[in-house]
Amino acid sequence: MYRYDEFDAAFVRERVVQFSDQVERRLKGEITEDEFRPLRLMNGVYLQLHAYMLRIAVPYGTLSSTQMRRLAHIARTYDKGFGHFTTRQNIQFNWPALKDVPAILSELAEVEMHAIQTSGNCIRNVTADHFAGAAFDEADDPRPYAEILRQWSSLHPEFSFLPRKFKIAVTGAAHDRAAIRLHDIGLEVKRGDDGGIGFAVYVGGGQGRTPMLAREINPFVPEADILAYVDAILRVYNLFGRRDNKFKARIKILVHETGIDELRRMVEEEFAQIRGGVLGLPAEEAERIRAYFAPPRFEERPAVSAKLNAARTANPTLDRFVKQNLHRHKAPGYTSLTISLKPIGGIPGDASADQMDAVAVIAETWAFSEIRVSHEQNLILPHLALDDVPDVYQALAAAGLATANAGAITDIIACPGLDYCALANARSIPIASQLSERFGAPERQDEIGPLSIKISGCINACGHHHVGHIGILGVDRKGEEFYQISLGGNPDESASIGEIIGPGFYAEGVIDAVETVVDTYIKLRLSPEETFLTAYRRLGEAPFKEALYGA
Amino acid sequence: MLEILTANRLYDGDVVYRTAAGDWVADVDAAELIDSTDRLTLAVAAANADVKASKVLDVAPIAVEVTDGHIVPKRLRERIRAFGPTVKSDHRPGAN
Ligand code: HEM
Numbered sequence A: 001m002y003r004y005d006e007f008d009a010a011f012v013r014e015r016v017v018q019f020s021d022q023v024e025r026r027l028k029g030e031i032t033e034d035e036f037r038p039l040r041l042m043n044g045v046y047l048q049l050h051a052y053m054l055r056i057a058v059p060y061g062t063l064s065s066t067q068m069r070r071l072a073h074i075a076r077t078y079d080k081g082f083g084h085f086t087t088r089q090n091i092q093f094n095w096p097a098l099k100d101v102p103a104i105l106s107e108l109a110e111v112e113m114h115a116i117q118t119s120g121n122c123i124r125n126v127t128a129d130h131f132a133g134a135a136f137d138e139a140d141d142p143r144p145y146a147e148i149l150r151q152w153s154s155l156h157p158e159f160s161f162l163p164r165k166f167k168i169a170v171t172g173a174a175h176d177r178a179a180i181r182l183h184d185i186g187l188e189v190k191r192g193d194d195g196g197i198g199f200a201v202y203v204g205g206g207q208g209r210t211p212m213l214a215r216e217i218n219p220f221v222p223e224a225d226i227l228a229y230v231d232a233i234l235r236v237y238n239l240f241g242r243r244d245n246k247f248k249a250r251i252k253i254l255v256h257e258t259g260i261d262e263l264r265r266m267v268e269e270e271f272a273q274i275r276g277g278v279l280g281l282p283a284e285e286a287e288r289i290r291a292y293f294a295p296p297r298f299e300e301r302p303a304v305s306a307k308l309n310a311a312r313t314a315n316p317t318l319d320r321f322v323k324q325n326l327h328r329h330k331a332p333g334y335t336s337l338t339i340s341l342k343p344i345g346g347i348p349g350d351a352s353a354d355q356m357d358a359v360a361v362i363a364e365t366w367a368f369s370e371i372r373v374s375h376e377q378n379l380i381l382p383h384l385a386l387d388d389v390p391d392v393y394q395a396l397a398a399a400g401l402a403t404a405n406a407g408a409i410t411d412i413i414a415c416p417g418l419d420y421c422a423l424a425n426a427r428s429i430p431i432a433s434q435l436s437e438r439f440g441a442p443e444r445q446d447e448i449g450p451l452s453i454k455i456s457g458c459i460n461a462c463g464h465h466h467v468g469h470i471g472i473l474g475v476d477r478k479g480e481e482f483y484q485i486s487l488g489g490n491p492d493e494s495a496s497i498g499e500i501i502g503p504g505f506y507a508e509g510v511i512d513a514v515e516t517v518v519d520t521y522i523k524l525r526l527s528p529e530e531t532f533l534t535a536y537r538r539l540g541e542a543p544f545k546e547a548l549y550g551a
Numbered sequence B: 001m002l003e004i005l006t007a008n009r010l011y012d013g014d015v016v017y018r019t020a021a022g023d024w025v026a027d028v029d030a031a032e033l034i035d036s037t038d039r040l041t042l043a044v045a046a047a048n049a050d051v052k053a054s055k056v057l058d059v060a061p062i063a064v065e066v067t068d069g070h071i072v073p074k075r076l077r078e079r080i081r082a083f084g085p086t087v088k089s090d091h092r093p094g095a096n
């Protein structure tokens, strides 16, 4: 795994000392909130409804057992005993005291973590496919490139004050598990005709109040040019992105207003000037960074595990877990396992300190000490021998972490909503909990099949509702929580933005409404193999509208 | 209309309410109930002095009702601030 180089470590330590001093001066009243706010935001500290909130970056979602243990320690010592994993592959602590934040940041620095660039109009945490380096279908591990982009964008003087925040995602496979079409820049690692690495580059995706899918700006940028190309996009955005209106400042608006062809021309022009210069990525440098992400030493194993198969036959709940939560690995005899943070009726993305410790131990014992955070708000053990799955399952069950629902209807994404967030219009988490309870029975989930529900508490869309197969958006209707339902959204390579199906529902009605949608799908699908999304795309909104609102 | 003054305490961010004595406390029932514009103006001025003095931030008057002898904010957002998140915590073994 990537190790901080000297520069990173020294810089992060310096930043902690600097921020400690700023906090001290603020607490003594030597600087005002107006002076302090930008400083705390630069260090990931927000003020929410009940307390400060600290957002910590988990670069490309990769964590070691040591880091996870430290997060558990922080949850226990400085928070209320839990943390919230987010769709941005970050973790947020909801209850830290400002006076403790410097101590937290210095504990994080010891394990090479920080909260820099988790806020503000800069390039945010670069996200990646959570099965990176493990998935059977990837062209190459996307994380070295996410890391190269992280290094390039960290504290980049030119790009620290962009018109608006900027999010980059990288996927290593054609099957997009990183929602790259919903990011300001999305990259897909590809192989050229000669086997060399390059990237399909997408630009101008985003959610929020104006959801847009990114457009392909270049089908193949060779590895050596990728930094220069991304830099060229940022330069054009920095010059022409709108600064007059916060709601029109994201690059998606620039793409929309300028047109992808004209934008491509501008980017190519810029690119032609910087190509091959200091931003070139020499093969040796790419190789050096790739070495940090070298796969662990896999043993030679048979592709099928007799041990696991026997255990499955003996234990139907394990069998169901295996069907639901394992993902095919590139090495024979290995798998990637999703640790669901969506217990039935629970809080999507929350993990207690004890659970974090348990995951750290499990990863250490069986999974090369590697853990991932997924944008679906789950944790992943990317490399695990199939033979060890029964033991891991036992250990997960003991920690309350063996929910078998990855990709199922109860694997719900929800933002913090009005329970925590100062910007919210309505609650998200209680809606998620109720839906999870309504559909929680294993037979019911199996009957429904893959279906994603995504919930945001306001139009900022942190809960990805625009790309939920069923999306739920909380709005304020004359002081009451009110929920709009959209259908047909999807974040992967066949990305689409969901369509609002009709008038919304009060909290009491929204659970039933979702069930009506689900039942309509089950009634009309061609076979149990036809998923909700496929059926919706075939049927259109009409039958769902009719079921919800009558003819 | 009945109002009280709320803010977040600077050093820990906790939700606090202003008492008649001018203290900031976590217990919403201890807040000073204000029913006149004059009184509100005075209280806000005093509260803003506490902002200047770096004790609290984000001072705001909020509308409340008194139900069964208890102060209950009118808006859901303020009820959640006063009484805590409405999420269940029983799904997080080991959390307190
Ligand atoms: C609780 C404090 C939070 C605040 C104040 C906040 C604020 C915002 C705002 C203002 C936007 C809209 C940006 C735009 O349209 O230009 C946004 C978007 C977004 N946020 Fe948050 N957010 C919070 C928490 C979260 C959490 C917990 C997550 C992950 C679960 C998250 C993930 C995202 C994502 C994925 C987007 C949409 C992607 C995009 O920017 O296009 N945020 N957030």
Ligand code: SF4
Pocket: A415, A416, A417, A418, A421, A422, A423, A424, A425, A456, A457, A458, A459, A460, A461, A462, A463
């Ligand atoms: S979608 Fe709105 S309510 Fe939810 S976390 Fe984002 S800003 Fe807060």
